[in-house]
Amino acid sequence: MTASVFDSQLCAAVYKTAHAFTAAYRRLLEPHGLTYPQYLVLLALWESKSLTVKQLGAKVDLDSGTLSPLLNRLETAGHVMKSRSTADARVVEVTLTVCGQRLHDELREVPQQIAGCAGVSRAQAKTLLDELHALTESLRQAN
Amino acid sequence: MTASVFDSQLCAAVYKTAHAFTAAYRRLLEPHGLTYPQYLVLLALWESKSLTVKQLGAKVDLDSGTLSPLLNRLETAGHVMKSRSTADARVVEVTLTVCGQRLHDELREVPQQIAGCAGVSRAQAKTLLDELHALTESLRQAN
DNA sequence: CCGAACTAGATTGTGCACAACTAAGTTGTG
DNA sequence: CACAACTTAGTTGTGCACAATCTAGTTCGG
Numbered sequence: 004m005t006a007s008v009f010d011s012q013l014c015a016a017v018y019k020t021a022h023a024f025t026a027a028y029r030r031l032l033e034p035h036g037l038t039y040p041q042y043l044v045l046l047a048l049w050e051s052k053s054l055t056v057k058q059l060g061a062k063v064d065l066d067s068g069t070l071s072p073l074l075n076r077l078e079t080a081g082h083v084m085k086s087r088s089t090a091d092a093r094v095v096e097v098t099l100t101v102c103g104q105r106l107h108d109e110l111r112e113v114p115q116q117i118a119g120c121a122g123v124s125r126a127q128a129k130t131l132l133d134e135l136h137a138l139t140e141s142l143r144q145a146n
Numbered sequence: 147m148t149a150s151v152f153d154s155q156l157c158a159a160v161y162k163t164a165h166a167f168t169a170a171y172r173r174l175l176e177p178h179g180l181t182y183p184q185y186l187v188l189l190a191l192w193e194s195k196s197l198t199v200k201q202l203g204a205k206v207d208l209d210s211g212t213l214s215p216l217l218n219r220l221e222t223a224g225h226v227m228k229s230r231s232t233a234d235a236r237v238v239e240v241t242l243t244v245c246g247q248r249l250h251d252e253l254r255e256v257p258q259q260i261a262g263c264a265g266v267s268r269a270q271a272k273t274l275l276d277e278l279h280a281l282t283e284s285l286r287q288a289n
Numbered sequence: 290c291c292g293a294a295c296t297a298g299a300t301t302g303t304g305c306a307c308a309a310c311t312a313a314g315t316t317g318t319g
Numbered sequence: 320c321a322c323a324a325c326t327t328a329g330t331t332g333t334g335c336a337c338a339a340t341c342t343a344g345t346t347c348g349g
Binding site for chain 2: 012013014015016017018019020021022023024025026027028039043063064119121123127131132134135137138141145
């Protein structure tokens with residue numbers, strides 16, 4: 004295995020795993036009209052009920068260029084509402100609608116279903132998580 | 147750690163690592179006007195000189211909907227040429243131009259630089275690769 | 290030989306990723 | 320207070336991902 008092949012395989016492998024994951028999610032989420040990034044945003048809101056756009060971006064690691072249109076789609080779909088903060092008019096609060104809260108129940112099974120598809124034990128997942136976190140940190144610091 | 151958090155963290159971790167990787171590549175490739183998927187296509191061509199669109203798609207795991215416009219951009223940039231096969235007029239052969247071959251030399255350092263950014267040993271990389279391959283396979287078969 | 294089934298590639302439409310920029314609002318300092 | 324610096328969201332433009340569809344070309348059965 005040459006150095007050239009080694010690294011490109013690692014990046015490509017991460018790349019393909021990410022696609023395989025989102026494909027698995029897609030199969031479960033599409034019937035509800037959701038994409039994986041939209042699901043991530045809803046996950047964050049199911050925990051907190053209401054978050055600013057900036058807080059959401061920090062949680063799901065997306066910038067406003069991605070988040071703004073995504074939130075518009077969630078709003079059009081009736082899952083969230085946006086409102087300007089009265090305390091600071093720059094801030095936009097994102098809140099779940101009743102419809103968006105109901106999705107929490109409808110999608111309650113998703114995590115277990117994905118875990119089943121992934122077919123890894125809790126311990127394996129933990130190991131993998133640690134390795135991926137370390138790798139991500141190295142890559143970010145080098146940049 | 148609840149089941150809900152566990153799985154979404156694994157997917158999100160893979161997701162973020164993939165982004166961190168492409169960001170690292172971007173820094174190296176952008177000065178040459180290339181994106182990471184374009185670099186992958188060139189990697190395949192540097193190995194084989196000439197490939198059909200279908201063969202390329204199989205190698206880099208992209209469908210024609212992604213590959214067609216990507217190849218058009220590589221062609222506009224002068225890195226590749228496309229030509230209809232005479233044997234089978236449905237088939238399009240993609241070939242490196244002299245300019246595209248020259249890029250191979252200009253980007254010779256990239257793999258080592260990325261490996262440096264990633265900061266993982268050969269052995270760690272091997273372990274991670276195996277785990278990711280297994281995970282990807284599980285996810286694909288479940289779909 | 291003719292037409293159905295199949296194949297290769299391109300196209301269309303939706304959504305995400307991200308850099309660069311803009312607009313509006315807030316804050317801190319002279 | 321005035322104004323520069325900063326912050327929050329949104330917008331624009333380019334490129335990738337992918338499902339669905341289309342076109343042109345090939346192959347195979349009758």
